[in-house]
Amino acid sequence: MFGEQEVVKSHKPRAEIISGIVLMSFAIIMARLWYLQIYKGAEFFKYSLENKLRREVVKAPRGLVFSRNNEILVHNSPRFDAIIIPQYLRHKKETVKRLSKIIAVSDNKIHRLLKNAIGYARYQPVVIKKNISMKEVAIIETEGTKLPGVFVRNFISREYKDKEINSHLLGYISEVNKKQLPKVSKKYKLGDFIGHSGIEEKFDKTLRGKDGYQFIEVDARGRVRKTILENNIYKGIKNKKAIPGNNIRLTIDRDLQLEAYKALEGKVGSAVAIDVHSGEVLAMVSRPGYDPTQFSRGLTSEYWSSLVNDENNPLRDRSIQEHYSPGSTFKTITAIAGLEEKIINEKDEVHCPGYFVLGRRRFHCWKKNGHGKVNVVKAIRESCDVFFYKLATKLDIDVLAKYSRALGLGTKSGISLPREITGLIPTKEWKLKTSGEEWQLGETLSCVIGQSFVLTTPLQLALSYMTLANGGILYRPRIIKEIFDNDGNITYSGQNVIIDKHTISSKTMNLIKKGLYQVVNHPKGTAWWYRGRGIKMAGKTGTSQVVRFTSDKIYHKCEELEYKYRHHGLFTAYVPEHNPKLAISIVVEHGCHGSSAAAPVARAIATKYMEKYFPAERKKIIKEERMAEQKRKKLLEQQKAQESNEES
Amino acid sequence: MFSGNNFIEALKKYDFSFFGLAIIIFIVGVINLYSATHASSFTYMANLYKVQIGWFVVSIAVGFVISFIQPRNLFRYSYTLYIINGILLVLVLMVGDSGMGAQRWLVIGPFRIQPSEIMKVSLVLALGRFYAKNYPEGEMGIKELILPFIVAFIPALLIIVEPDLGTGMILLLIFFVISFYRKLKAKSMVILAIIGLISGIGMYNFGLKDYQRKRILTFLNPDQDARGSGYNAIQSKIAIGSGRFSGKGFQKSSQASLNYLPENHTDFVFAIFNEEHGFVGAFFLIAIYVALLFRFIWLCQSVPRIFESIVVIGMMSIFFWHILINMGMVTGLLPIVGLPLPFMSYGGSSLLTFGICLGLATSISNSRNLF
Structure with missing residues (x-):
């Protein structure tokens, strides 16, 4: 041992x-x-926090859009979707059946939607029905336990108060999807909203604000335990508040906008109204429109195809994205050029037999039997073509182009809206460049009456009349009055911008204004029957030929033509005549006449405008008009009396 | 074995130090287990600590009974035990019950036993007897090592094939500690190390399953697949590190309660313990473990027979390797091999094995006073 x-x-x-x-x-x-x-303790401590905390994006509320008088045009409102998160879905058949009864979507459709989602992460929600009603929300919430995997998701929907009325002006927003993501700026993430067309597109950056984030405590399966409210959770881990987008106050007057849209009832066209002394756009309407709210909520395919298949193309903003021959409304500009260049004067008279011969070609006046003796005022008032043909023989097309440009035609106006088009004011150089051919005098004849190559947008037409009404100042059209943040601090305030300034001699102005006034207020004027009360409108009618007619068809009644061959009716105006404040341009597609189709729209807008902004002045005008009317009647009676006396 | 009086006499001389230390560690462990699992939404998880207490009571009882077996009987039956255990290991491979992708269990009536667990003890006893008889004095060279190596290698191989790489490796490591204690020559150790390295590389390339190879790759660079195979390693480090000096406090572990760290009640309890009790807590826990290990080492030098000394050092090595490898893997120093931390990790089989080890050590300790 x-x-x-x-x-x-x-x-x-x-x-x-x-x-x-x-x-x-x-x-x-x-x-x-x-x-x-x-x-490394502090570092790991932070990791452990980050681990259990999930950073949730808090979407910044998008800025609102107001009218010039502070009526809300676009706002955000909560909306609810019924969704299924496949991860939590149990008793699939019964649950789907139960849900289908609540939200009135067929079983098959729900199953199909779920099937489509196979391949995506199982925690990703599948939207079953968008925009469910509050009642449906309540039922889903109370029956929650019987609907495992079914949830209500709420988010903010963009609501456009006047629906199609402001559709082109405001545009719409939609979620950035996978296809678009590579095309848009890196600042946008999947699912962010991005503005399309109108104000929403042009001012997307202003409106969208900055998303914030908030930390919530989650477990390893991503289930939310609680929201963390302290702002400074740990070094460098902070909640970040969302900064709401800035709000925009437009120069648009909602009443005028509504009035314009109403006046275009049953018509296809556009109306633009601009403040003569600032270039502020008070109304800008294109009809037909679309409902931007539907776009923002996610389009149904039915609605989309109804828009795309509509011959009248509701998606196009006719006021800036479509150009028309200005027709006779352009004669005013020709007249200015003629007078200013001293090619004609107020005394010059032309005999109009109903046509004008140039070389071997005969140019027709719209009035088959002619206007007889015509001076410049009468030529404008009765829209005599022959007077202007005669003038055209002495007027160089490039000189006319110079005047046109000075009045805002032929170039983009620079309005803060996307995809404005240029229109066209032809010059010799342009012709040579585009077709390789020399300019022909005959073409000048067509151009001076606003046909042939000349193309303008309704906005440009309104601008040209604004400029001549204020004596030659071409303002840039503005639609933004102010931009202000959520606390009301103004971050941008619209200022008048003068693009170009020319002085038109007062002599010329007086003649032109006299002519334009008589168009509406002289019994022989082309728009006499649509003169209205208390607005003292001065304007010019125009028709724009859609197709060229052979001479035998030229005097056919327009209304008898097939719709798509009918002329466009145009009317441009300003009110009131003696002290112009508002310039208006109206285009009614296939309206046949500038007078019957377009002038009433301008009259409606002008009346609303005068009623709203200058009621006292309007009253005075009405009084004057009444007196003048009585005078005229008296005169007529006296004449009759005289005649009968003479007879007896 | 004893008459009533003798039994009381025996208890007076009974060495309670092993069981005492184990009970201290277990109390810490079960509190920690409760803290890690109490917030679970699964009832069985939340009640896990009760099951653990039950198993511990059984383990201590078994250990207590074993502590009354005379060491000479252990010596006598050591080979028999080893052989029976070896047969059981073969049976496991043939008719064993699979669970979690490995064939480790043998079902006999109502019992599910894991022969690989008991093999740790059987191997120590067998090696003890072998070394006690064959090489009473002097240093050992490679030649003398061949036979005991085969004794250790056969069960290790059977276990690795199950596959249970961790336990298999433990057997070889135990063999190495015992051989070292039994005066293995330094030169032989170098040769052994070279052989180990070569076979290790060979094993890595041909013997390992994909998931095992992945674990090693993950260990070398856990960040490359932080959400996948590297997840446990990273989350474990986050749990430990976030405890900082004094810990987040009892039941304050976010890694466990929010389920970021899987297996937080078994192999990764030490991470949760560190998260809640910090560096200070870990220091005291390790101190108790070291005290237990030194209790073995001290005992191995105060026993009269070489067999007993080897068995005690073998028991020590079982504990040592479990503690070291578990802490090493949890702290990211070693690749992840599923080895429990004695008396801290949840699990009946391991508790039973450690209870038996303590019982044997106590028996050897007590037997000193009988002569």
Whole structure:
């Protein structure tokens, strides 16, 4: 026994080495713990927080859009979707059946939607029905336990108060999808809203604000445990508040906008009304429109195809994205050019037999039997073509182009809206460049009456009449009055911008204005029957030929033509005549006449405008008009009396 | 074995130090387990600590009964035990019950036993007897090592094939500690190390399953697949590190309660313990473990027979490797091998094995006073 004890003892050095190894091993472990817990402790502590915290994006509320008088045009309202998160879906068949009864979507459709979602992450929600009613929300919420995996998701929907009325002006928003993502700026993430067309597109940056984020505590499966409200959770981990987008106050007057849209009832066309002394756009309407709210909520394919298949193309903003031959409304500009260039004067008279011969070609006047003797005022008033043909023979097309440009035609106006088109004011150089041919005098004849190459947008037409009404100042059209943040601080305030300034001699102005006034207020004027009350409208009718007619068809009644061949009716005006405040341009597609189709729209807008902004002045005008009317009647009676006296 | 009086006499001389230390560690462990699992939404998880207490009571009882077996009986039956255990290991491979992708269990009536667990003890006993008889004195060279190596290698191989790489490796490591204690020559150790390295590389390339190879790759660079195979390693480090000096406090572990760290009740309890009790807590826990290990080492030098000395050092090595490898993997120093932390990790089989080890050590300790 003793011997063996000795043997055991002889292992002592080895036992000591083992003791040493044990101690050393745990010293290493302790050193490692020191490294992790003391040296890197703070870092790992932060990781553990980040681990359990999920950063949820808090969407910044998009800015609102107001009219010039502070009526809300676009606002955000909560909306609810019924969604299914496949991860939590149990008893699929029964649940789907139950849900289908609540939200009135067929079982098959729900199953199909779920099937389509296969392949995506199972925690990603599948939208079953968008925009469910509050009643449906309530039922889903209360039956929650019987609907495992069915949830109500709420988010903010963009609501456009006047629906199609402001559709082109405001545009719409939609979620950035996978296809669009590479095309848009890097600032946009999947699912962000982005503006399309109108104000929503042009001022997207202004309106969208900055998303914030908030930390919520989640477990490893992503289930939310609680929302963390403290703002400074740990070094560098902070909630960030969303900064709401800035709000925009437009120069648009909602009443005028509504009035214009109403006046275009049953018509296809556009109306633009501009403040003569600032270039502020008070009304800008294109009809037909579309409902931007539907776009923002996610279009149904039915609605989309109804828009796309509509021959009248409701998606196009006719006021800036479509150009028309200005027709006779352009004669005013020709007349200005003629007078200013001293090619004609107020006394010059032309005989109009109903046509004008140039070389071997006969140019027709719209009035088959002619206007007889015509001076410049009468030529404008009765829109005599022959007078202007005659003038055209002496007027260089490039000179006409110069005047046109000075009045805002042929270039983009620079309005803060996307995809404005240029229109066209032809010059000799342009013709040579585009067709390689020399300019023909005959073409000048067509151009001076606003046909042929000349193309203008309704906005440009309104601008030209604004400019001539204010004596030659071409303002840039503005639709933004102010931009202000959520606390009401104004970050941008619209200022008048003068693009170009020419002085038209007062002599010319007086003649032109006289002519334009008589168009509406002279019994022989082309728009006499649409003159209205208390607005003192001065304007010019125009028709724009859609197709060229052979001479035998030229005097056919327009209304008897097939719709798509009918002329466009145009009317441009300003009110009131003696002290112009508002310039208006109206285009009614296939309206046949500028007078019957377009002038009433301008009259409606002008009446609303005068009623709203200058009621006293309007009253005065009405009084004057009444007196003038009585005078006229008296005169007529006297004449009759005289005639009968003479007879007797 | 004893008459009533003798039994009381025996209890007076009974060495309670092993069980005492184990009970201290277990109390810490079960509190930690409760803290890690109490917030679970699954009832069985939340009640896990009760099951653990049950297993611990059983393990200590078994250990207590074993502590009354005379060491000479252990010596006598050590080979028999080893052989029976070896047969069971073969049976496991043939008719074993699979779970979690490995064939580790043997079902006998109502019992599910894991022969690989008991093999740790059987191997120590067998090696103890072998070394006690064959090489009473002097240093050992490679030649003398061949036979005991085969004794250790056969069960290790059977276990690795199950596959249970961790336990298999433990057997070889135990063999190495015992051989070292039994005066293995330094030169032989170098040769052994070279052989180990070569076979390790060979094993990595041909013997390992994909998931095992991935674990090693992950260990070398856990960040490359942070959400996948590297997830546990990273989350474990986050749990430990975030405990900082004094810990987040009892039941304050976010890694466990929010389920970021899987297996937080078994292999990764030490991470949760560190998260809640910090560097200070870990220091005290390790101190108790070291005290237990030194209790073994101290005992191995105070026993009369070489067999007993080797068995005690073998028991020590079982504990040592479990503790070291578990802490090493949890702290990111070693690749992840599923080894429990004695008396801290949840699990009946491991508790039972450690209870048996303590029982054997206590028996050897008590037997000193009988002569």
